[in-house]
Structures are given as C-alpha cells and as structure tokens.
Amino acid sequence: MPFKVKEILLVANLYDAYCIEREGKFSEQISSEYHQLNLTSMPRVTGVSTLEETMEQLHSKHFDMIILMVGVDKKTPINLSEKIKNIFPYISIFLLLNNDADIALFEEQRAELTSVDKLFVWNGESQVFFAMIKSLEDKVNVENDTKIGLSRVILLVEDSAKYYSRYMPLLYQSVLAQTQRIIRDVSTDEQYKILRLRGRPKILLASNYEEAMNIYYSYREFLLCLISDVKFKKDGILNEDAGINLVQEIKAEYPNLPVILQSADVSNAAYAFKLKCSFINKNSETLRHDIRLFIRQFLGFGDFIYKDADGNEIATAKSLKEFEEYLYHIPAESLLYHAKKNHFSLWLMARGEIRVAKMIAPYNITDFKSAEDVRDYLINVIQNYRNEKNKGKVVEFNSDQVFNSNNIVTLSTGSLGGKGRGLAFINSILFNLDLSRYVADINIKAPMTAVIGVDEYVSFLDRNDLLDRTKDVLDYREIQQMFLASELTQRLVQKIRILLMNFDQPLAIRSSGLFEDSLLQPVAGVFQTYLLPNNHPDLNKRVKQVTDAVKLVYASIFSEESRANVQASNYKIEEEKMAVVVQEVVGNKYDKTFYPHISGVAQSYNYYPFGHMKPDEGYAVIAVGLGKYVVDGEKAFRFSPVFPTIENNTPKDQFKNSQVEFYAVDLDKQDIDLLEGETAGLIRLDIDEAELHGNLKHCASVYNAINDTINPGLDSVGPRIVNFANILKYNYIPLAKTIEVVLDIVKEAMGSPIEIEFAVDLKKDKSGKSSFYLLQIKPLIGNIDSYHVDMNEVDKDRLMMVSETSMGNGLVEDVVDVIYVVPELFQKDMTIEVASIVSTINEKMRYQNKRYVLIGPGRWGTRDRWIGIPVKWNDISSAKLIVETSLEDYPLEASSGSHFFHNVTSMNIGYCSIFHHSDTSLVDYELLERQELIAEYGAVRHVRFRKGLTIKMDGRKRLAVVTWNG
Structure with missing residues (x-):
C-alpha cells in the first residue's frame, strides 16, 4: 500500500487555524485535489492550540504529519517540536512560518533544528499545504511508484524556504492539471484512472549538492526535469557554483534533460546559456509566470457519472451543485442503480462531504417505499446539509440563492x-x-x-x-x-x-x-x-x-x-x-443622503491610557456618519469601552475638539466620476444637518460656555458637542459593553491585538434592539513584550530623546539621520508645507536605502491640517522612529484609528509622544542643532549624527530611548 497522509495534527492559534481553513474553503480545496488523486480518501486535520492539547492528541491516536504554525511567538513551536520528536521520532514535523521576515532567523538555525523535518512559508493561499502533504507522500512513495508505476521525477534543488514554498505549489498545480488532461478522455474504468493518477510525476526537494546527487543516482532513469538554484551548500560549505556543477554532472549523462537554473544573480544567465538550460531571475517581477511557462513547455478528476441500469452514461456532475440538480431529473432506474451500489455516499465521501455521506451511507433502497422516496430523501439531506454548512461560511455565487447576511x-x-x-x-x-x-x-x-x-x-x-x-x-x-x-x-x-x-x-x-x-x-x-x-x-x-x-x-x-x-x-x-x-453600506436614507448614526474604530490595545485604564483594555473612537471621518484621523470622540464615562479633557477642550462635519453617501450623484477618488460618491456635511435629520438626539450635548459645563441632550440652546453622552453615560444602547466583548472575543480568537471597524444603527427593531454591525477586523502587529529597557543603565549624558508614551519594541542601531521640525520656526498654517518637505526628503532617503528618526508637532498622518502633519504612509515610509510633540497652544491629540497609524504599528516602526510640559519625556533640540546639517527647508531640518544613534524601545513599559553614539 502506498503511504498516504491520512491524519494531520495542526498546532496553531485560533485565527491562524481559521485562515488555514481559508474561510471554510480549505477542506473543499484539498478535497477537490484528493478527489483527483485518490477517489476514496483525504487527510483529516485535527487542530490544537496548546502543548497540553497536542500531547493529548498524540497519545490518543496516530498522526502521519505534524504542522507547527509559527506566528508572533518563535520559541514555543521549536520547543514543542523537540518534545514531540523525543517521544514520537517517526512522525514528520513541518514548521510553517507566517511571515517572510522570519525566514532568515530559522534558516540560520536550520542545522540545529534537528527536530524539524522541513520548513515552509505560508503566503496566504492554501496550495502550500497541499504541496507540504504531497511532498511528504512523494518522498516516501517515490521508490515504489517509480519501480512499479514508472512514475517520473521532478528534482527541485533549492535551499531557500521562501522560494521552494512558492515553487512546489506551482509544480503540483501544473502536474495535476497535466494529469487531468491525460485522464479526461481515457477509460471510464475508475480503477484505471486511479492507476494513472498514482503514476503522476513525483516532486522531490533537495537542499544541498549531496542530497541532489543522491536523488539523481537513485532515480536518474525516471528524471523528468531539474530545477536548480545556483548557490547552495556543497561539502558542507556554501558554494557559489554548486548548481552549475550539479547541472554539468547530470547533463554529462543526460544532455537533453530539461533544466532550469534560477538565481538572483542575472550574470548566471550566461552559464545557463552555455549549459543549454533555461534561466529564471529569482528577483523577476513575473517569477510565478516564468516558472509556469517552463512547466507548461516540458510537462506533458472526478466527476459523478450518472448511468442507466445498463451502465450507459446519461449525465455528468462536476460539482455538488450539479450533483443535486441532476437528482431532480434522472430516471428512477438510474437512481436505484447508483443507490444499490452505494455510489452516492462513496462519491460524497471522496469529495470530503463526510457528514452528508454518513447520513446517506446507512440506508439501503429497501428502507424506502419507492424510487421517488429515495430521491426526496437524498435531495432533502443535501439541501439541509448545504444550508446548515453555509451559515457563517463563504459560499459560491448561485443565481438562484437568497442573498442575506448569513454568509x-x-x-x-x-x-x-x-x-x-x-x-x-x-x-x-x-x-x-x-x-x-x-x-x-x-x-x-x-x-x-x-x-x-x-x-x-x-x-x-x-x-x-x-x-x-x-x-x-x-x-x-x-x-x-x-x-x-x-x-x-x-x-x-x-x-x-x-x-x-x-x-x-x-x-x-x-x-x-x-x-x-x-x-x-x-x-x-x-x-x-x-x-x-x-x-x-x-x-x-x-x-x-x-x-x-x-x-x-x-x-x-x-x-x-x-x-x-x-x-x-x-x-x-x-x-x-x-x-x-462588495458590501452594503450600513445606514438609513435622510433626504438626499445616506449614512449610519455612528461609525467607529476600536482597538484591543490602548497606547494612551490614563486614570484607571490599562493598555490591554483597548479604546474606541466614534463619530456621526460614515467611518471615513474616523479612519482619516479627524476630530472624533475617543473613549475606553471599560470606562466609557471617564473623560480626560475639560469641557472647553471637548468643545474645541468636537466633531463639526460628517460624511454621507450623496444620493444626488446618480452619475459619478470615480476618477475623482474615494470621495466621488460622498458628500461632506455640517453636523447641523445630522441634527436636522434627528440623528443627534442620543449623540450630542450642549456646551455652556459661561459655566464651562456640558448638558447632556439637546434640550437647551447652545453649541453642540458630539460626545454620545446618552449612549456612553446613560446606556441608551450597550455600545461600550458590546465593543468590550467583541474586542475580547476576537482578540482571543486571532491570538494578537486587533482593530475592528463598525457601524451602529440606532433604529430599533420589533424586539426593541438597535444594531451593531462589524465591518472589518485587522491585526495590530508589533511585538510589545520582548525587549527590556532599564533607565538606570542608560547614559543620561548621551540622551537625544526619551518618551514614556511610546509603542514599538526592540533595538535599532543603524540610524544616523534625524529629520525634525524646529519648534521656534513652526507655525500652525504650515503643516501642508511641512508634509511636502518631509515627503521629498523621505524619497531621497528611500532611494539611498536609509532609515531616519522623524520629529514634529501634532499628530502625524492626520487628514486635518490644523491638528498635525497631513502625511500619507508613503511620505514617511523610510522612517524608523516617529516622534510627535506638543507645543504651547498646540495640544497633542492621540493618533487614533487611522490607516496611517495602523501601518506604523504593523511594521513595527517606533511611534512616540513627547508632551512639552512633561518632566520625564524630552527631545534635546540643542543637541540636534550641533549635528552636521545635511539640508534645511524652512522649519524642517535634516541632520546627521557622525557615529549614529541607538534606539531602544520597551513595548511593555511603553518606553523609548534614543542615545547618540560616542
């Protein structure tokens, strides 16, 4: 019997496991692949999240393969692999990295990682899992299948996990497509198809010269093609010409063998030409296309066949949908023919529709009064199964389906x-x-x-x-x-x-x-x-x-x-x-506009807590109207979901920073010019319009300037403050509690800090409930707990900057440049000019591949020019540390919920706040003035520290320190 991976143990946090399942599609995709390769079985994936669950599963049943997903935590999967290998040395363990940035770290340690059989990198698509499974099966089965089934062999020589994780799915896709073409019109004998499928080319991976030659000597008469890197280890040492030597050795015996040499060094194309090989540049913008093109040139399942009682084909179903459609119309004799032979449950089982197959399998036709009863039962079982299965799932478009929010x-x-x-x-x-x-x-x-x-x-x-x-x-x-x-x-x-x-x-x-x-x-x-x-x-x-x-x-x-x-x-x-x-906008129609009562953003980690608040309790920012107002970083209302009644600003400050405009869909724009940009279909309105629509009743209060007080509701005359008092203080709807619960559940499921975008419709349904709509979720990545900074060990004489309100984590030692706004030269009306200057300098730094520290007043990345510098992400993309400062009469608003802010955190760029009245945070501007001046544009200066800077960021303490090197 050929070796097949039937049981896989997947160790991952809940969100990784969900993504791996690919929105309910992973099992279907693997099922489809397995239906083509083996009509009777497919692997079963058991997911666990902890060491205890892992060991419990391993002791309770046999697994053919273990996949350890590596996310933010790098150490636990390695430790776990060692423990497993000590007890179960015969089980293959694969590490699956979730981030290209981790490849170098693990490949450097590859020699020491004896407990890991192979390292792969996930790029967000499930084909890599199929490649991992098949590569293990091919490694075990190749000897038997080449001898008995005359299978051919594709030899891939590549030591980079990044690249073979790309190549192998492509190779398997191409092999499967070719196999489909071969068997499509051959015998209707299913056993014959299975034999042909088992004879498909096997793909073997080697990571060094010796492994490659060993595979070659073992299977040279079956070799279909060779795909080789140029630079990899030979005799235990990294050899610049190992791939060339390998090709020369093999070509000497098989001169017509199709070969690809692939390298990041384009000069190796000349060697490929001499050796009569194809060449692929690993840095090519069309790498995948190039690989596919080669495979198509040199390499060169099933359906349910409805039959009548005599075995004559009357219909072919290529999908479960077609299978169900034909059940309505096929003759009774065909229905009974397949039911007697148990074809229905066998086909469904092979497709991975195990639950519905098990519902059908126990019954015989003798359990029904007539063929029509059999037909009705099959249709009802499949319909009920599909409807239940599709709830909360991603389903394929069907023109006859009822569209709703269930899936x-x-x-x-x-x-x-x-x-x-x-x-x-x-x-x-x-x-x-x-x-x-x-x-x-x-x-x-x-x-x-x-x-x-x-x-x-x-x-x-x-x-x-x-x-x-x-x-x-x-x-x-x-x-x-x-x-x-x-x-x-x-x-x-x-x-x-x-x-x-x-x-x-x-x-x-x-x-x-x-x-x-x-x-x-x-x-x-x-x-x-x-x-x-x-x-x-x-x-x-x-x-x-x-x-x-x-x-x-x-x-x-x-x-x-x-x-x-x-x-x-x-x-x-x-x-x-x-x-x-394509998503329906949440909201209601008001005159010629459409918008929700409330839109907002919430994060599970609060970088700006105060009072009783804790960072991991999160925060939310909300506004009236569409969410663009919030994610653009405008004057929205910020609060803690755990302590929604606590305010950090005086009534006067709340009035100054209250929402004064909002976005709505403009229903008058039936004909729109989308080249105008994201606002083409929108209109920006004064907040008074929302009051005229009756939508500020629970969202606003009145400011009494004489007494410097705020009166909830709109019963009195005076300026409006959008502070959602009736909702957050008097709990008109449990918005704060809802946000707290959702953040907690989603954060736990994803295994990382998260951000959600949401909208609220205050209109109540028949049961008296308003509605909270989840629009998006996204992870907030930035390791916040691995690097420690002790201020007692910091040389105070070399301080350039200290911030106790920072985010980011780690040590940075390759920065020599600082771009900063001179406080004495800065005016509030020059923020657009400053943004343009910074963008120009950033472009030069990006071209030179240099990183820098950026210091300036107000909120970076805001769309409101009066509260900060309105840069976009690409304007500061080479910054390694961003410092926002406050000035007299220029208060510092927390950067909250903007896409800009999200990108900064996710790329682990340091982000600090310096309040001018702080006794413990500082920027030493006098020190900056003494450094080499590279350029000066108005209020913006670019200086360079001759011996560079050391940046230390302690994510857990929210402490950042920058010192100059002596």
Whole structure:
C-alpha cells in the first residue's frame, strides 16, 4: 500500500487555524485535489492550540504529519517540536512560518533544528499545504511508484524556504492539471484512472549538492526535469557554483534533460546559456509566470457519472451543485442503480462531504417505499446539509440563492485577500458564537457582503496584458485609464448584474489585497475604497459603476503609495494580488443622503491610557456618519469601552475638539466620476444637518460656555458637542459593553491585538434592539513584550530623546539621520508645507536605502491640517522612529484609528509622544542643532549624527530611548 497522509495534527492559534481553513474553503480545496488523486480518501486535520492539547492528541491516536504554525511567538513551536520528536521520532514535523521576515532567523538555525523535518512559508493561499502533504507522500512513495508505476521525477534543488514554498505549489498545480488532461478522455474504468493518477510525476526537494546527487543516482532513469538554484551548500560549505556543477554532472549523462537554473544573480544567465538550460531571475517581477511557462513547455478528476441500469452514461456532475440538480431529473432506474451500489455516499465521501455521506451511507433502497422516496430523501439531506454548512461560511455565487447576511458570497475563485478573510472570520464568529449571551440588548451583525476572489484579478491582468503595459508608467491617472479601458470577464459582470438586483442600498467597493489587514503581514488604507449611491434607475449604469470601481481598486496596487509600501515590505508588485469586497453600506436614507448614526474604530490595545485604564483594555473612537471621518484621523470622540464615562479633557477642550462635519453617501450623484477618488460618491456635511435629520438626539450635548459645563441632550440652546453622552453615560444602547466583548472575543480568537471597524444603527427593531454591525477586523502587529529597557543603565549624558508614551519594541542601531521640525520656526498654517518637505526628503532617503528618526508637532498622518502633519504612509515610509510633540497652544491629540497609524504599528516602526510640559519625556533640540546639517527647508531640518544613534524601545513599559553614539 502506498503511504498516504491520512491524519494531520495542526498546532496553531485560533485565527491562524481559521485562515488555514481559508474561510471554510480549505477542506473543499484539498478535497477537490484528493478527489483527483485518490477517489476514496483525504487527510483529516485535527487542530490544537496548546502543548497540553497536542500531547493529548498524540497519545490518543496516530498522526502521519505534524504542522507547527509559527506566528508572533518563535520559541514555543521549536520547543514543542523537540518534545514531540523525543517521544514520537517517526512522525514528520513541518514548521510553517507566517511571515517572510522570519525566514532568515530559522534558516540560520536550520542545522540545529534537528527536530524539524522541513520548513515552509505560508503566503496566504492554501496550495502550500497541499504541496507540504504531497511532498511528504512523494518522498516516501517515490521508490515504489517509480519501480512499479514508472512514475517520473521532478528534482527541485533549492535551499531557500521562501522560494521552494512558492515553487512546489506551482509544480503540483501544473502536474495535476497535466494529469487531468491525460485522464479526461481515457477509460471510464475508475480503477484505471486511479492507476494513472498514482503514476503522476513525483516532486522531490533537495537542499544541498549531496542530497541532489543522491536523488539523481537513485532515480536518474525516471528524471523528468531539474530545477536548480545556483548557490547552495556543497561539502558542507556554501558554494557559489554548486548548481552549475550539479547541472554539468547530470547533463554529462543526460544532455537533453530539461533544466532550469534560477538565481538572483542575472550574470548566471550566461552559464545557463552555455549549459543549454533555461534561466529564471529569482528577483523577476513575473517569477510565478516564468516558472509556469517552463512547466507548461516540458510537462506533458472526478466527476459523478450518472448511468442507466445498463451502465450507459446519461449525465455528468462536476460539482455538488450539479450533483443535486441532476437528482431532480434522472430516471428512477438510474437512481436505484447508483443507490444499490452505494455510489452516492462513496462519491460524497471522496469529495470530503463526510457528514452528508454518513447520513446517506446507512440506508439501503429497501428502507424506502419507492424510487421517488429515495430521491426526496437524498435531495432533502443535501439541501439541509448545504444550508446548515453555509451559515457563517463563504459560499459560491448561485443565481438562484437568497442573498442575506448569513454568509459571504464569492463572485470569483481564489483567495479572499486579507480584508476578505477578516470579514469571513467575522461571519464565522457571528454564526458560531452566541454573542447575545454576553450582550443581550443589541443585535450584532455583519452587512450583506460579496467578495471577488483574486483569480479574477490575475485573469484581468493577464488577459489585458496590464503587468507589461504598466511596468514603466509612472503617471497613476494614466494607469487608472488603462484599467478602466480593460475588460473584466463576462461571467463576473453577469454575476454583478444579478447581485445588484438584490442589493438596493449604497455599496462599498473595498480593496482586499492578499496581505492587506492579514496577520503578520498587515497593510491598511494603501489601496482604494469607493462608496457608490447604487440608485441609478438604469441597471446597466449601476453595473458599470460597480465594475469601474472594481477596476480602479485593482489599479490602486500600482499607485505611488502602494509601490512605496511594497518596497518597504520587501515584496514585489507581482506578489500582491487583489480581491474586492462588495458590501452594503450600513445606514438609513435622510433626504438626499445616506449614512449610519455612528461609525467607529476600536482597538484591543490602548497606547494612551490614563486614570484607571490599562493598555490591554483597548479604546474606541466614534463619530456621526460614515467611518471615513474616523479612519482619516479627524476630530472624533475617543473613549475606553471599560470606562466609557471617564473623560480626560475639560469641557472647553471637548468643545474645541468636537466633531463639526460628517460624511454621507450623496444620493444626488446618480452619475459619478470615480476618477475623482474615494470621495466621488460622498458628500461632506455640517453636523447641523445630522441634527436636522434627528440623528443627534442620543449623540450630542450642549456646551455652556459661561459655566464651562456640558448638558447632556439637546434640550437647551447652545453649541453642540458630539460626545454620545446618552449612549456612553446613560446606556441608551450597550455600545461600550458590546465593543468590550467583541474586542475580547476576537482578540482571543486571532491570538494578537486587533482593530475592528463598525457601524451602529440606532433604529430599533420589533424586539426593541438597535444594531451593531462589524465591518472589518485587522491585526495590530508589533511585538510589545520582548525587549527590556532599564533607565538606570542608560547614559543620561548621551540622551537625544526619551518618551514614556511610546509603542514599538526592540533595538535599532543603524540610524544616523534625524529629520525634525524646529519648534521656534513652526507655525500652525504650515503643516501642508511641512508634509511636502518631509515627503521629498523621505524619497531621497528611500532611494539611498536609509532609515531616519522623524520629529514634529501634532499628530502625524492626520487628514486635518490644523491638528498635525497631513502625511500619507508613503511620505514617511523610510522612517524608523516617529516622534510627535506638543507645543504651547498646540495640544497633542492621540493618533487614533487611522490607516496611517495602523501601518506604523504593523511594521513595527517606533511611534512616540513627547508632551512639552512633561518632566520625564524630552527631545534635546540643542543637541540636534550641533549635528552636521545635511539640508534645511524652512522649519524642517535634516541632520546627521557622525557615529549614529541607538534606539531602544520597551513595548511593555511603553518606553523609548534614543542615545547618540560616542
């Protein structure tokens, strides 16, 4: 019997496990792959999260493979692997990294990691798991399958986990596609198909010269092709020419063997040419495409077949949907033919539909009065199973389905992207956890949502040749025009048309990049989101508006800001792929506008606690109207969900910083020009308009300037303060408690600090409940507890900066530059000028690959020029530490909930606050003035420390110290 991985133990936190399940799709995808490779079995994945659960499972049953997911915590998986290997040395252990940044750390320790059999890197797509499973099976089965089944062998020689984690899924996809083509029209004998499938090429991985030659000597007569790196170990030493030597050795015996040499050094292309090999640049923007192209040139399941009583084919079902559809119409004799032979349950079991298969398997046709009773039973079981299974899940689009918020509908195949994964996770939580147990007096929901998977994006770029056409185009408007002129698939356009027949509210068309808002690789606010009124009387116009918005979301990957972010993240444009979320906007219609009563952002970690507050209790920021006002960092209301009645500002300060405007969808804009940007479908209104609509009743109070007091409600005359007093102080709805509960549950499930975006509809339903809508969740990454700073050990004579209100963690020693705003030269009206100057300097620093410390007044990244410096992420992308300072009559507002702030934290860039009245925090401006002046532009100076700076950040203490080196 060939070795098969039947039982997998997956050790991961809850959120990693959920992402691995890929929104309920992972099992289906693996099931589909296994249906092609083996019509009777597929592996079962058992998920655990702790050491105790792991050992309990290992002692209770046999596992063929263990996958340890490595997230923020690097040590625990290694320690766990050693404990497992000591007790169960025969079980293969694979480490799966969740972040490219960790590869170097683990590869340096590879020789010492004897308890780990192989290291892989997850890129957000489930194909890597299939590759891991098949690589283990191939390693065990290759000897038997080459001797008995004459299987061919593909030899991959690569020592980088990053690259073989990319290559192997591509290789397996290509092999499977080729195998499908081979067997598609061959015998209808299922056993014959199985034999042909088992004879598929095996893929073997070697990491050094000796391993490669050993595989070659063992299977050279079966070798199909060789794919080799150039630089890897030979005789235990890293050898610059190991790959060339390997190819020469093999080519001497098999000169016509197809070979790829792949290297980051393009000069090796000359060697490949001499050796008559293909060459691939590992830094190519089209690496995946190049690999696929080679495989297609040199490499070269099932369906349910309904039959009549004589074995004649009458219909073919390629999916469970088709399987169910044919059940309504096939003749009774066909139904009985398959039921007698147990074909239905066997096929469903092979597809991984185990639950429904087990419901059907125990019954015989003798248990039913007639064939029609059998038919009714099968249809009812499948319908009930599908409906139950789809709750809280991601389901494929079906033109006949009823659209509601019970599940998320996919309009295209492929990954849902980071934001889409988060939405699917929300949906899963809402329908698998009874949140009403924790907060009984409010509905917790998600809006109706559909997602266009990344495969449409890949197809869109390929069919319209956009990667090549945009490669040298720097004008973003020109790129947008090119995308608008290109065509989406008609299949998607038709699905959007049907969707719009069911979605009659304004729509948000949101980006969902593969790494956007995803755990350990989060990027927020870099790509576009468009809000559409969706009220044009002509359905064709509405379809065009949505498809144009989708195209412009795709185009936003190629914006200047996105390119800068990709460069800062050490990714390539080709690696980022875009899914698109189509989501109904939460809210109600008021005259010619549409908006929610409240929108907000909440984080589970509060970097600015005061009074009784603790950092891990989190905070929230809310405003009237659409959430753009909040995420843009404008004057919204900040509070602690645990202590919602505590205020840190005087009534006068609250009045000065109260919300005065809000965003709404403009229903008058039936025809909109999306090239105007994200606000094309919006209108910005004075807060008085919300009062006229009756929406400030529970959201505002009146400020009495004479007594410097605030009176809750709107019964008295005077200036309005949007402080949500009736909600937060007098609990009109349990908003604070809801946020506290949701943050706690989602944080626990994701295994990291998180941020949520939400909207609130105060209108009460028949049961007297208002509704809280979860719109997005995203992780907040930034290791906050591993680096320790002791002020007693800091040389006070070398201090450049100290902050006791900071975030970030670790030691930085490669910074020599400081860009700062001179307090004496700064004026409140020059913030836009300062932002432009900083952006220019940042571009130079980015080009020189240098990092720097950035110091300036007010909130960095705000859209409000009067409270800080309105930079975007790409304007400061090379900063390693950002310092915000307060000045007299220029108070420092907490940076709260903005996409800018999220990107800073997720990339572990230090962020500090210095209050001018503080006795313990400081910036030594006199020291800065004595340093080498590199450039000076108005109030902005760029100076350089000859021997550099040392930056120490203690995330747990929220302490940051910068000293100059002597």
